[in-house]
């Protein structure tokens with residue numbers, strides 16, 4: 001213990017030395033990614049951005065020394081609406097920021113552990129060719145900093161993660177991210193690049209159980225997660241936080257799986273991956289529907305989005321998508337492309353107006369998502385409600401008697417005595433108008449009306465808009 005402490009102190013002292021020497025010579029990353037290319041031999045300070053953003057492509061034609069600064073922080077944040085959890089993070093986000101370097105670069109990695117941390121942390125980078133991927137060199141107690149350097153000898157997309165014992169716990173708390181080592185010629189140009197990492201989370205409470213939840217070692221051992229998530233939070237990329245693109249855009253996703261336990265069957269509903277860098281390596285596969293990403297692995301997928309609508313990113317082990325949170329959205333806007341995709345006729349009432357930008361199948365899937373994420377917390381997953389507290393939405397005579405009245409209920413909430421299926425309820429439903437868009441409210445109500453043995457029906461986003469603007473409805 002005393003030994004490791006004094007060697008830590010030595011590392012710390014060396015670090016300070018290196019910092020002083022290099023500080024004056026450092027060039028901002030903006031100069032690397034922008035116009036003036038950094039002078040050869042001048043260290044470049046990597047400018048990191050939080051997920052799902054990605055640093056810009058590298059245009060350098062020569063290797064450089066790149067300084068990367070990561071800081072481990074233990075923070076309480078929402079994992080789902082109303083559910084809080086203590087995450088262990090790199091730079092305060094799950095995943096940690098995507099690090100972007102070029103093959104041949106020498107990376108000088110500074111790992112700082114925030115003084116408020118309770119645990120020591122370190123980093124194992126899969127892009128490193130060296131013992132432990134840097135893990136032994138970077139064991140860092142709270143309030144300290146470690147530095148190691150490595151040459152990025154192989155291009156590819158690699159996971160980095162904390163490897164401090166118990167390793168599965170550090171990873172299960174969110175300690176992972178990706179490092180992209182670009183080939184010397186760079187990657188082909190695309191319209192958008194995004195960063196998505198799946199992880200499985202083990203909480204003391206059940207799915208959507210509100211309040212501050214703690215880590216559950218037993219569930220971890222059984223590999224039975226409470227949540228399976230993209231970017232560490234249910235809804236991290238849905239609704240207002242959806243990824244965006246325009247019709248015809250080519251989108252590149254840097255996708256990783258932090259685990260600790262579950263592999264991801266990564267799929268975009270309504271999309272086909274034109275190119276997949278299988279396992280993050282140099283092999284490129286084409287026309288792939290679902291790509292398998294193991295824990296501790298990654299993949300670069302590229303897809304064209306030729307028609308407008310909402311495209312769901314899922315783990316196609318589909319229970320995880322609809323009942324454990326592994327769901328994100330890519331919203332594609334632009335004119336309809338009926339020569340490529342056209343809803344001719346179908347079982348559901350054909351929606352008008354805004355639905356053209358988001359077909360009925362998307363609407364139903366989106367409605368199911370909103371129901372599972374929001375309504376099910378009170379009305380229950382089977383919509384049967386809870387006696388004495390939450391009325392049923394299943395076979396609800398109250399709902400079916402006046403489906404459009406429900407628009408105002410979701411927008412503005414409901415309180416006072418009501419009778420549903422001969423049972424009285426006198427409770428409070430909160431207003432959800434601030435957190436749900438017109439489309440989401442239309443979708444969820446259409447979903448509810450066409451499921452749970454209700455009588456069917458359709459609510460259009462334009463009707464929600466009218467009620468929101470103060471029209472009739474309630």
Ligand code: HEC
Pocket residue numbers: 370371374375376377378379389390391392393396398399406409410414415416417418420425426427428429430432444445448
């Ligand atoms: C925080 C809990 C909560 C959430 C979340 C919630 N509701 Fe409710 N809801 C209630 C309560 C409580 C009532 C009864 C209010 C009363 O007694 O006046 C109710 C009543 C209703 C009713 C009318 C009664 C019935 O059973 O037909 C509808 C329709 C409804 N909610 C739909 C929704 C939809 C759709 C969502 C999701 C977008 C949702 N609710 C989310 C608590 C909730």
Ligand SMILES: [Cu+2]
Pocket residue numbers: 088119120121122162163164170175
């Ligand atoms: Cu750690």
